[in-house]
Amino acid sequence: MRDRIIVITGATGSGKTTVGKYLKDKYAIPKVITHTTRVPRPGEQNEVDYYFESDETFNQRHFLESVKYDGHRYGSSYEALERGWEKSPLLSVVLDTKGAVTYSEKLGEEAVIIFLTVSKDNALQQRIKERGDDPNAIDHRLESDEYQRDMALPKELQGIAHVIVNDKLDKTKLMLDEIIKELRNDLN
Ligand SMILES: Nc1ncnc2c1ncn2[C@@H]1O[C@H](COP(=O)(O)OP(=O)(O)OP(=O)(O)O)[C@@H](O)[C@H]1O
Ligand SMILES: Nc1nc2c(ncn2[C@@H]2O[C@H](COP(=O)(O)O)[C@@H](O)[C@H]2O)c(=O)[nH]1
Numbered sequence: 001m002r003d004r005i006i007v008i009t010g011a012t013g014s015g016k017t018t019v020g021k022y023l024k025d026k027y028a029i030p031k032v033i034t035h036t037t038r039v040p041r042p043g044e045q046n047e048v049d050y051y052f053e054s055d056e057t058f059n060q061r062h063f064l065e066s067v068k069y070d071g072h073r074y075g076s077s078y079e080a081l082e083r084g085w086e087k088s089p090l091l092s093v094v095l096d097t098k099g100a101v102t103y104s105e106k107l108g109e110e111a112v113i114i115f116l117t118v119s120k121d122n123a124l125q126q127r128i129k130e131r132g133d134d135p136n137a138i139d140h141r142l143e144s145d146e147y148q149r150d151m152a153l154p155k156e157l158q159g160i161a162h163v164i165v166n167d168k169l170d171k172t173k174l175m176l177d178e179i180i181k182e183l184r185n186d187l188n
Helices: 016-027 055-059 078-087 097-110 122-131 135-142 145-149 169-187
Strands: 004-010 065-069 072-076 090-094 111-117 162-165
Touching: 004 016, 004 097, 004 169, 016 090, 016 111, 016 169, 055 072, 065 097, 078 090, 097 111, 097 145, 111 169, 122 135, 162 169
Parallel strands: 004 090, 004 111, 111 162
Antiparallel strands: 065 072
């Protein structure tokens, strides 16, 4: 089986982390852990959800790509990909849309892009409130340029990304099952 990375992208609250967890739980697809300088949310763990970094330690990493999102830095490394592919031909990673474009450009068909969206924008705000994010952090994020940008599929990914409207999680899971089935058929 040739190696593939499933890049899960979309706006804040669209369900990227939830989808990554589903792929891990149902298909044993490991998630590549990325690096960030933002502070952990309640319940988030270092080396599980992210490698939480200071600016200084972040600068010492070698990234495949890195971005600024809502004032914080995020990055993912080639080393993590190579290490992941030694264990599993299929991996997933959760990225903003800028990172997803970079993966698509740098890795070509090795990157399988899934863009998540919802049919009503206010569902996203509701979901991040219910997730328990700090209310000040929510306001800041909703006003960020990156939040607005990630609501739409970038033109570079049109015709490339699988688009899933994640209104109902059960329906989303069925669409993911189809994608994984096709991917496994192609790769065998
Ligand atoms: N289809 C759905 N219906 C209702 N709630 C959902 C659905 N999908 C995910 N959620 C919930 O919405 C919240 C946000 O989901 P999640 O954390 O996966 O989003 P995200 O895209 O990773 O967000 P962020 O980019 O801010 O980290 C979570 O509490 C999750 O349980
Ligand atoms: N381009 C990258 N985007 C990343 C990376 N790690 C996470 N992310 C994305 O950043 C935003 C904000 O994340 P949050 O956990 O603070 O809500 C979100 O879209 C993530 O998918 C990365 O290494 N590169």
